[in-house]
Amino acid sequence: MSQDNVLSFRRYPDFTLLLTGRFLSTVAMLTQSVTLGWQVYSVARLEHTVAYSSFLVGMIGLVQFVPMFAFVLLAGETADRYDRRKILIACCVLQFACSAGLAFNAAAQHPSILAIFSIAALFGVGRAFTMPASASLGPMLVPREILPRAIGWNTLAMQTGMVIGPWLGGVLCAVSVPAAYATAAGLYLCATVAVLLITANTKPDHKGGGRLKLIAEGLSYVWSNKIVFGAISLDLFAVLLGGVTALLPVFARDVLHIGPDGFGLLRSGPAIGGGLMALALSTRPIQRDAGFWMLVSVAVYGFATIIFAVSTWVSISMVALAVLGAADAVSVFVRQSLIQIVTPDPMRGRVTAVSSLFISASNELGEFESGVAARFLGPVGAAIFGGVGSIALTGVWAKLFPALRDAHLDTVRVELPAQKVEGAKPS
Secondary structure (H helix, E strand, O other): OOHHHHHHHHHOHHHHHHHHHHHHHHHHHHHHHHHHHHHHHHHHHOOOOHHHHHHHHHHHHHHHHHHHHHHHHHHHHHHOOOOHHHHHHHHHHHHHHHHHHHHHHHHOOOOOHHHHHHHHHHHHHHHHHHHHHHHHHHHHOOOHHHHHHHHHHHHHHHHHHHHHHHHHHHHHHHHOHHHHHHHHHHHHHHHHHHHHOOOOOOOOOOOOOOHHHHHHHHHHHHHHOHHHHHHHHHHHHHHHHHOOHHHHHHHHHHHOOOHHHHHHHHHHHHHHHHHHHHHHHHHOOOOOOHHHHHHHHHHHHHHHHHHHHHOOOHHHHHHHHHHHHHHHHHHHHHHHHHHHHHOOHHHHHHHHHHHHHHHHHHHHHHHHHHHHHHHHHHHHHHHHHHHHHHHHHHHHHHHHOHHHHOOOOOOOOOOOOOOOOOOOOOO
16 A cells, blocks of 8 residues: 555545445445355255255345335435435444344244345345445545545455455354354444444535435436446446356355355455455556446456356356456446546435445346346356346447446546536535
C-alpha cells in the first residue's frame, strides 16, 4: 500500500469504518451462504436424488430474492429519506438475529428445512435495505475526486471477504454447522459496532415528496440513463445465465468428489481471482474505455464458466473459477463507478436500489435458474448453457447500448434527470 493510500485512510476514518463493516458483513454473509447450501444439500441427499437436491439448493436463492424484490424499491426511497447509517445499523442487527436463528435450528436434533427457508426469507428483507443504504453511504464519506479509488478499495474489501467467507464456511461446515452459523452471527455483531462508530452526517438532503412519486422518479431515471441501465442490466443477465455458485455443492460432492473442505475451496476460487483484480484496480483504477472493458469481462466470465463446467481436475477448476472472479471484479468496478459518478446524491438510494434489484436477481434468481437447469440438463450441462449465454449476451449489449460501450470514467459526468429533482445538485 502506498503512502498516499495510507494518508487517505487516515484522512477519512469514517470511510475506513464503513469498509471494515462491509468486509465483516461480506465474510459473515458468505460463511452463512456456504453453510446454507451445504446443510440443505446434505439433508436433502438423505432422501432425494442429486437432481432434486440440487433443485432445493437453488430454491434458497429464490426464497431470498422474493422479499428483496418486494422491498428493495421502498428501501431505496428510505435511503434517500432517512439517515443511511442508522438504516445500515438496523440491517446488521436483523442479519445477526437471522444467523443466530439458523444456529439454533441447526443445533436441533432434526433441523427444519422449512425454518431454514423462512429465516432465509427474513434475511432477504434485511439485504433489501442493506444494499441501497450501504452503497449510497460511501460517496458521502469521501470527496468525488477520489471516488473511483474508494470504489476500488471497496471492491478489494468485498473480494477479500469473498475469499475468507467461503473458506471459513467450508472449514466450519466440516466441523459443526451450528458453529458456522454462530460465527456468522458474531461477525455481523462486529460489523454493527464498526458502523456505529461512524460520526459523519449521513442523512441525505431530502426535500419531501410522496413515496410512490419518488420511487417512480428513480425508476424513470434509470430507464432514461442508458449508461446506468445498460451496466446494471448487463450484470443481471450475465450472472443470471452464467452463475455456477449454486451448483458448487453438487460439483464438490458428486463431480469432483472433494467433500466439504473442497467445497469451501471452490467457493473461494472466484474471490481469489476477484481479490487480485480488485487489488490492481484499487491502485490503478480503469479510467479510459471502461465500458469496453466491462463488455470484455462478461465474455471472459462466460468462457471461464464453460471451462469450469467441463473440467474434472480440481486445479483446472480452481483456475477457471479464479479467472471468472477476476472478470466479475472488473464488471463490478465499472458498474459501481459509473452509477456513483453519474447519479446525483439525492437520488443515489433509489438508483442504487434499482441496481441492487438487478444484482439480487442475477445472484438469487441465478441460483434458482441453475437449480432448474441442473434438474433437466444435469450440473455440467447447466453450467455450459450459462457460459454460452453470457458470451452471446456481450455482443447483444454492445449493439443495444453504445453509450455504455464507449463510456470513459475520466470524462463521464453527473447527469441530472430530465425532470428536476428537488435538492439535486452535482456531487
